[in-house]
Amino acid sequence: xxxxxxxxxxxxxxxxxxxxxxxxxxxxxxxxxxxxxxxxxxxxxxxxxxxxxxxxxxxxxxxxxxxxxxxxxxxxxxxxxxxxxxxxxxxxxxxxxxxxxxxxxxxxxxxxxxxxxxxxxxxxxxxxxxxxxxxxxxxxxxxxxxxxxxxxxxxxxxxxxxxxxxxxxxxxxxxxxxxxxxxxxxxxx
Amino acid sequence: xxxxxxxxxxxxxxxxxxxxxxxxxxxxxxxxxxxxxxxxxxxxxxxxxxxxxxxxxxxxxxxxxxxxxxxxxxxxxxxxxxxxxxxxxxxxxxxxxxxxxxxxxxxxxxxxxxxxxxxxxxxxxxxxxxxxxxxxxxxxxxxxxxxxxxxxxxxxxxxxxxxxxxxxxxxxxxxxxxxxxxxxxxxxxxxxxxxxxxxxxxxxxxxxxxxxxxxxxxxxxxxxxxxxxxxxxxxxxxxxxxxxxxxxxxxxxxxxxxxxxxxxxx
Numbered sequence: 001x002x003x004x005x006x007x008x009x010x011x012x013x014x015x016x017x018x019x020x021x022x023x024x025x026x027x028x029x030x031x032x033x034x035x036x037x038x039x040x041x042x043x044x045x046x047x048x049x050x051x052x053x054x055x056x057x058x059x060x061x062x063x064x065x066x067x068x069x070x071x072x073x074x075x076x077x078x079x080x081x082x083x084x085x086x087x088x089x090x091x092x093x094x095x096x097x098x099x100x101x102x103x104x105x106x107x108x109x110x111x112x113x114x115x116x117x118x119x120x121x122x123x124x125x126x127x128x129x130x131x132x133x134x135x136x137x138x139x140x141x142x143x144x145x146x147x148x149x150x151x152x153x154x155x156x157x158x159x160x161x162x163x164x165x166x167x168x169x170x171x172x173x174x175x176x177x178x179x180x181x182x183x184x185x186x187x188x189x
Numbered sequence: 190x191x192x193x194x195x196x197x198x199x200x201x202x203x204x205x206x207x208x209x210x211x212x213x214x215x216x217x218x219x220x221x222x223x224x225x226x227x228x229x230x231x232x233x234x235x236x237x238x239x240x241x242x243x244x245x246x247x248x249x250x251x252x253x254x255x256x257x258x259x260x261x262x263x264x265x266x267x268x269x270x271x272x273x274x275x276x277x278x279x280x281x282x283x284x285x286x287x288x289x290x291x292x293x294x295x296x297x298x299x300x301x302x303x304x305x306x307x308x309x310x311x312x313x314x315x316x317x318x319x320x321x322x323x324x325x326x327x328x329x330x331x332x333x334x335x336x337x338x339x340x341x342x343x344x345x346x347x348x349x350x351x352x353x354x355x356x357x358x359x360x361x362x363x364x365x366x367x368x369x370x371x372x373x374x375x376x377x378x379x380x381x382x383x384x385x386x387x388x389x390x391x392x393x394x395x396x397x398x399x400x401x402x403x404x405x406x407x408x409x410x411x412x413x414x415x416x417x418x419x420x421x422x423x424x425x426x427x428x429x430x431x432x433x434x435x436x437x438x439x440x441x442x443x444x445x446x447x448x449x450x451x452x453x454x455x
Contacts, residue, residue: 048241071242071265091242093265093285111243111286113320119264119284122218122239149320149338167321167339173379181339181355185378185390 019044023062031057034072038084045069050121052076053096058084058104066090068111073121078133089146095120097133103158106138109146114138116152139174208232212259219244219265227251228271233259233279240265243286250305253291263287264320274309281312284320284338291326313348317363335363377415377438384414391434398433415441 023042031037033049038059045065049055053074061082063070068091074080078096083104092108094100095115113120116133134153142156145164156162156172163179163186172178177187201217207225212234219240223230228249236257238245243266249255250272257277264285269275272292292305308327316330319338331348340357351363378390385407412423421444431437
């Protein structure tokens with residue numbers, strides 16, 4: 001590494017310092033409603049956490065709420081399990097009334113909806129039609145592009161890529177590129 | 190009633206103060222934009238509306254009526270605008286990011302230059318409308334109908350059916366069609382690509398099966414691949430009658446349902 005590289009890298013770190021401090025402090029303050037938060041988890045601006053069940057975040061999770069807040073909602077019996085190194089972009093809603101599991105190193109684009117019930121973020125109306133939540137699972141290193149809707153009961157395999165604007169229902173096998181409404185395999189990866 | 194519940198109820202009342210009438214126990218998550226410039230918003234009992242992370246808005250233009258029945262719940266980011274009449278029946282559940290408007294064009298507020306051509310929108314009782322559905326003007330949706338996520342509804346939907354698609358078509362009865370969207374549709378193109386040696390995934394929307402591919406030997410290969418990949422055994426004799434990829438997908442899905450004992454709950 002040349003001297004110039006060294007200087008520019010140091011300068012970049014110096015510039016990133018305030019952001020790093022702010023986002024780390026942000027995680028400490030804004031993620032205090034979560035049950036477990038791993039090391040080096042950071043939030044950029046304030047996500048909305050509504051924890052009536054259990055929300056577990058792994059280490060190195062990054063949550064960007066810069067333009068629209070990320071919303072994590074768990075119902076009384078709901079579990080949101082987000083593993084290490086997950087990145088969640090702004091405006092995404094993750095809602096669990098039973099189980100939403102997001103594997104390590106998953107990337108989630110902006111304005112995604114990942115929910116195990118029909119209407120995320122809002123409980124069942126008392127005495128109204130009750131619909132069973134169906135667990136959602138997203139495998140390791142999957143990538144959800146912007147505005148992807150993951151319907152209840154969906155399972156996305158490890159390393160799968162979901163194109164923007166898709167609606168995922170049912171199973172997506174690992175390592176495939178899928179897209180459309182409903183999402184089907186576009187390319188063998 | 191706890192202090193918190195009392196406070197939430199009072200806050201919901203305040204946020205809905207622009208409505209002409211609000212029923213019992215409104216429950217709001219986040220602050221919506223409620224705009225009634227000369228129109229009427231009538232909201233029934235136990236209304237539930239989410240506005241986080243993205244605010245919902247309900248708008249009734251001059252002389253318009255936006256009528257929401259009892260036990261209606263609406264997800265976040267909803268845009269519901271009436272310039273003439275929008276009716277939402279009792280017990281209807283509406284997902285996030287839904288757009289319901291009785292005009293083709295909803296301009297900036299106060300813009301008088303637009304000529305609106307309105308036709309009333311009516312949504313029946315007990316409907317289920319998925320996320321990111323767009324409902325165009327003049328649409329009537331029958332009681333108990335189900336619109337799957339991401340659809341655009343531009344024509345009337347009869348009661349008790351399930352509709353989906355970029356121009357929503359009826360794909361079956363409400364409640365039992367969801368599974369057809371599920372696993373087979375996602376996995377089958379891959380299985381077919383591998384077993385038939387296709388370059389690109391086949392279109393499952395009803396294109397006829399190329400006859401040169403559907404020979405006896407090929408069919409055996411495909412059925413074996415389906416057996417390996419999906420774990421279902423199709424009847425060989427029945428498989429001869431299959432003419433389109435859609436028929437094949439339906440047969441596979443039926444076999445999957447049979448294997449699971451009953452149809453998966455809706």
